[in-house]
Amino acid sequence: MNKTPNNKAWWLVLPVFLLVAFSALIPLMTVVNYSVQDIFDQNTAYFVGIEWYQEILQDERLRESLFRQFGFSFAVLAIEIPLGIFVALTMPKQGWQASVSLILLALPLLIPWNVVGTIWQVFARGDIGLFGWGLNSLGVDYNYTANSVDAWLTVLLMDVWHWTSLVALLCYSGLRAIPEAYYQAAQIDRASSWSIFRYIQMPKLKGVLVIAVLLRFMDSFMIYTEPFVLTGGGPGSSTTFLSQTLAQMAIGQFDLGPAAAFSLIYFLIVLLLSWLFFTTITHMDKDKS
Amino acid sequence: MAEIVLNNLAHSYLPNPESEQEFALRELTHRWKQGGAYALLGPSGCGKSTLLNIISGLLQPSQGQVLFDGNEVNELSPKERNIAQVFQFPVVYGGMTVFDNLAFPLRNIKAPKAQIKQKVQEVAELMELTDVLKKKANNLSADQKQKISMARGLVREDVSAILFDEPLTVIDPHLKWKLRRKLKQIHEQLNITMLYVTHDQLEAATFADEIAVMYQGKIVQFGTPQSLFEKPNHTFVGYFIGSPGMNFIPVSWEQGECRFGNQTVTLTEQQEAALNATPSTNLKIGIRPEFVQLATSQERIEHSLQAECIHIEDYGTYSLATLMLDEHKIIMRVEEGERIAIGHVSIHFPNESLKLYIDEYLAGEVVSE
Numbered sequence: 001m002n003k004t005p006n007n008k009a010w011w012l013v014l015p016v017f018l019l020v021a022f023s024a025l026i027p028l029m030t031v032v033n034y035s036v037q038d039i040f041d042q043n044t045a046y047f048v049g050i051e052w053y054q055e056i057l058q059d060e061r062l063r064e065s066l067f068r069q070f071g072f073s074f075a076v077l078a079i080e081i082p083l084g085i086f087v088a089l090t091m092p093k094q095g096w097q098a099s100v101s102l103i104l105l106a107l108p109l110l111i112p113w114n115v116v117g118t119i120w121q122v123f124a125r126g127d128i129g130l131f132g133w134g135l136n137s138l139g140v141d142y143n144y145t146a147n148s149v150d151a152w153l154t155v156l157l158m159d160v161w162h163w164t165s166l167v168a169l170l171c172y173s174g175l176r177a178i179p180e181a182y183y184q185a186a187q188i189d190r191a192s193s194w195s196i197f198r199y200i201q202m203p204k205l206k207g208v209l210v211i212a213v214l215l216r217f218m219d220s221f222m223i224y225t226e227p228f229v230l231t232g233g234g235p236g237s238s239t240t241f242l243s244q245t246l247a248q249m250a251i252g253q254f255d256l257g258p259a260a261a262f263s264l265i266y267f268l269i270v271l272l273l274s275w276l277f278f279t280t281i282t283h284m285d286k287d288k289s
Numbered sequence: 290m291a292e293i294v295l296n297n298l299a300h301s302y303l304p305n306p307e308s309e310q311e312f313a314l315r316e317l318t319h320r321w322k323q324g325g326a327y328a329l330l331g332p333s334g335c336g337k338s339t340l341l342n343i344i345s346g347l348l349q350p351s352q353g354q355v356l357f358d359g360n361e362v363n364e365l366s367p368k369e370r371n372i373a374q375v376f377q378f379p380v381v382y383g384g385m386t387v388f389d390n391l392a393f394p395l396r397n398i399k400a401p402k403a404q405i406k407q408k409v410q411e412v413a414e415l416m417e418l419t420d421v422l423k424k425k426a427n428n429l430s431a432d433q434k435q436k437i438s439m440a441r442g443l444v445r446e447d448v449s450a451i452l453f454d455e456p457l458t459v460i461d462p463h464l465k466w467k468l469r470r471k472l473k474q475i476h477e478q479l480n481i482t483m484l485y486v487t488h489d490q491l492e493a494a495t496f497a498d499e500i501a502v503m504y505q506g507k508i509v510q511f512g513t514p515q516s517l518f519e520k521p522n523h524t525f526v527g528y529f530i531g532s533p534g535m536n537f538i539p540v541s542w543e544q545g546e547c548r549f550g551n552q553t554v555t556l557t558e559q560q561e562a563a564l565n566a567t568p569s570t571n572l573k574i575g576i577r578p579e580f581v582q583l584a585t586s587q588e589r590i591e592h593s594l595q596a597e598c599i600h601i602e603d604y605g606t607y608s609l610a611t612l613m614l615d616e617h618k619i620i621m622r623v624e625e626g627e628r629i630a631i632g633h634v635s636i637h638f639p640n641e642s643l644k645l646y647i648d649e650y651l652a653g654e655v656v657s658e
Contacts, residue, residue, distance in 0.1 A: 185380040189394040190368045203384035
């Protein structure tokens with residue numbers, strides 16, 4: 001078959017190009033533009049080059065917030081992934097029990113972020129909240145508005161409550177996709193329950209776990225609404241995570257330049273970590289040549 | 290290594306089976322001798338896999354006993370029964386290399402390292418997997434994976450029996466033939482009881498010394514491939530074994546004459562005695578296409594039947610002729626030297642090859658020792 005060269009065909013790519021331009025490229029470039037200028041008002045801006053970047057990297061507040069963020073995301077993954085797998089393994093496999101547990105698990109995922117924040121804000125209060133009041137009457141000195149450790153743990157607990165279901169549901173679907181013959185073969189080969197988990201269930205779960213880890217990492221790394229509603233970032237700045245610091249800088253103080261510079265660094269961190277994680281996992285499958 | 294005995298075994302997948310139809314496996318008693326190579330042959334859904342899973346312990350039978358060397362093993366897990374089983378579709382532990390896959394059953398019984406290495410090498414060589422031992426099992430083709438599955442069944446030497454559940458389904462025909470030979474070889478070397486489930490009569494006949502034909506949850510005949518061919522115990526065996534299958538003609542027994550339409554068939558004394566003894570009206574005669582003869586000599590003409598040849602298929606060294614015997618269609622195999630044409634033919638059923646079936650089961654045979 002002869003191919004007819006026709007450069008008009010390039011026009012067919014135009015809609016996609018426009019779409020990507022307006023949804024991603026142009027907004028991103030705007031941020032890049034802000035990050036290299038010092039903006040006073042709509043008509044007054046000076047080009048400052050990489051100064052904002054230099055300043056941002058020295059900024060104590062941002063650095064603390066970044067470490068806090070890493071700590072939080074790491075804790076979220078360390079708890080939610082194993083817990084989600086465990087929940088999926090213990091869920092009933094069929095019958096009405098399976099449907100009921102699926103619905104129960106899906107419920108937290110359906111609640112809007114700021115409602116989750118509000119729920120926990122009330123739930124964890126020492127005077128009227130069941131959780132806070134219960135802890136206090138058990139003799140535990142708990143107050144998430146005054147004690148930064150308590151506040152931190154409450155935010156973490158809230159995230160675990162909200163998002164472990166996602167990991168569990170993903171893993172559950174992965175587990176259901178394993179054919180019965182694998183378990184039968186494992187029984188015949190005298191595999192222990194640990195071996196079944198390690199060599200049959202885990203390898204089959206890998207695909208969904210990659211998605212779960214990526215989603216939970218990105219989401220927790222960008223967490224904003226829930227801690228904002230629950231603790232407002234306090235006490236002090238103990239629960240002020242990156243996006244909140246950024247919002248304060250951009251909207252609260254109108255420091256558009258540094259905020260833009262930091263947004264880009266923020267974006268690059270997420271991109272880099274996700275890419276690193278994804279490539280490591282996918283390379284594990286290949287044969288060593 | 291063990292002798293496997295099934296005692297009044299039956300199984301239903303329903304909790305409270307009421308009729309016989311609800312049993313996947315009807316009551317059966319059977320003995321598989323130590324070191325035999327057996328095939329379980331039957332169409333899909335006849336209970337072959339159910340029987341296999343009961344023997345290996347993956348399934349608990351609803352009733353009856355499974356005995357290994359005289360000891361009841363009903364309550365024992367597959368682990369404790371020490372069984373190896375290969376499944377219809379390949380099961381490989383994807384994250385592991387081929388070597389680790391083969392070593393897996395040995396590592397689970399904590400075999401010494403040197404022994405694992407030696408045994409894996411040996412089996413890999415046998416199954417022609419040596420080249421891929423270092424590769425990840427996930428990245429191989431379906432038939433390579435099935436070879437791994439089979440090899441994993443062969444690495445443990447001390448097993449009571451090896452069960453194969455249609456292991457060659459996914460493998461291409463050329464390799465199938467090779468692997469079947471290999472299994473036979475392995476059987477001769479190791480002297481382990483092997484049970485091979487299949488729906489392919491050729492596969493069963495080449496692998497096994499004795500074949501159990503299953504039909505509707507029962508073993509309807511157990512014997513050598515030859516006896517299945519020459520003396521089918523049940524109309525199903527006649528129909529299922531051989532290609533094409535046996536011809537069956539419903540007959541009636543009136544005043545000492547075996548008739549269908551307006552033709553009369555001569556039977557042996559034993560067959561007539563059996564007909565006299567039964568009140569049943571479900572009577573059939575059966576003859577294999579290979580044994581139907583053209584009536585040529587004088588002796589044959591006396592007992593000949595008149596038929597109409599309506600179709601001939603030429604297969605080179607032989608042809609298959611379709612004959613109308615009254616309203617019954619029968620197939621006849623015609624050898625190269627013989628001549629047959631469309632139109633009227635006289636045929637003859639030799640007495641020793643003409644079988645009588647009462648209620649679908651063979652009757653009136655001479656009891657031989």
